[in-house]
Amino acid sequence: SRDIIIAPSILAADFANLGAAVAAAAAAGAPWLHLDVFDGSWAACDNFSIGPPVVAALRRVAGGGLFLDCHLGLMAPGRYVERLAAAGADGITFHWEVLQGGQGGQQDEQRQGQQEAESEGGRQGGTASSIAAAATTAVAVRQLAGRIRSAGMRAGVALAPDTALPEELVELAAQGHVDMVLVMTVPPGFGGQTFRPAALEKVARLRAACPQLLVQVDGGINPATARQAAAAGADVMVAGSFLYGHPQGVAEGMEELRSALKQ
Ligand code: DX5
Ligand code: ZN
Numbered sequence: 001s002r003d004i005i006i007a008p009s010i011l012a013a014d015f016a017n018l019g020a021a022v023a024a025a026a027a028a029g030a031p032w033l034h035l036d037v038f039d040g041s042w043a044a045c046d047n048f049s050i051g052p053p054v055v056a057a058l059r060r061v062a063g064g065g066l067f068l069d070c071h072l073g074l075m076a077p078g079r080y081v082e083r084l085a086a087a088g089a090d091g092i093t094f095h096w097e098v099l100q101g102g103q104g105g106q107q108d109e110q111r112q113g114q115q116e117a118e119s120e121g122g123r124q125g126g127t128a129s130s131i132a133a134a135a136t137t138a139v140a141v142r143q144l145a146g147r148i149r150s151a152g153m154r155a156g157v158a159l160a161p162d163t164a165l166p167e168e169l170v171e172l173a174a175q176g177h178v179d180m181v182l183v184m185t186v187p188p189g190f191g192g193q194t195f196r197p198a199a200l201e202k203v204a205r206l207r208a209a210c211p212q213l214l215v216q217v218d219g220g221i222n223p224a225t226a227r228q229a230a231a232a233g234a235d236v237m238v239a240g241s242f243l244y245g246h247p248q249g250v251a252e253g254m255e256e257l258r259s260a261l262k263q
Helices: 016-026 052-062 079-086 106-123 128-150 167-174 196-210 223-232 250-262
Strands: 005-008 031-040 067-073 090-093 154-159 181-183 216-220 236-239
Touching: 005 016, 005 250, 016 052, 016 250, 031 052, 052 067, 052 079, 067 079, 067 154, 067 236, 079 090, 079 128, 090 128, 090 181, 128 154, 128 167, 154 167, 154 216, 167 196, 181 196, 196 216, 196 223, 223 236, 223 250, 236 250
Parallel strands: 005 031, 005 236, 031 067, 067 090, 090 154, 154 181, 181 216, 216 236
Antiparallel strands: none
């Protein structure tokens, strides 16, 4: 069976003791650390968490050992690519929804995507505007993923629970343009919410179409829901409150997740 990566989410840790949170994850043998980078700009992710300076500080305490997995819940992910790379991030996941039209104004990558899509539409001889409308988001996503990879990191695309799996994203993933898709199992923003099993249908469809893709789940993960997610084909499990809120500590929580995933 598939190797499963567990990524403790520091959003659930004590923000006054983040160094201890990193050390606890490392001591528990976590291969990844999930860092929610939210700046309050996206209404659907209405929280303000940490930014590049804190990521850099966490990189210093983590040394080279942990894969720093940054989940960007904000409107302008393109603004942060180089800054997060310099801070020592290993992966950046941005939301599909924020590159779609109508969510608080156009971003740089969205404008670029539109121009490229319009010229592709023209070449293909279709109605330029109709083809552009369908292709714009996918082109912008492909370009931003390319920028993240050019900066030396892995590129992920996230879907909020209410977003249907876009066929264009399945195609980008199948063609190898993204390294990971994050299927959110709660609305982005806060830890401690209830897992939404309906999201697992997207996990299963991605897994069937893209055997090589990392498929991550985030939100409400505990031993029981981790097992459901793994059965659907997920291979990266983010866990915040289950691990950092565990009465016996992060290492015991990790052990419970690992043993649930073995059964
Ligand atoms: C939610 C964040 C998660 C959060 C998960 O918006 O993206 O990473 O920390 O927390 P739990 O595991 O408590 O649902
Ligand atoms: Zn997250």
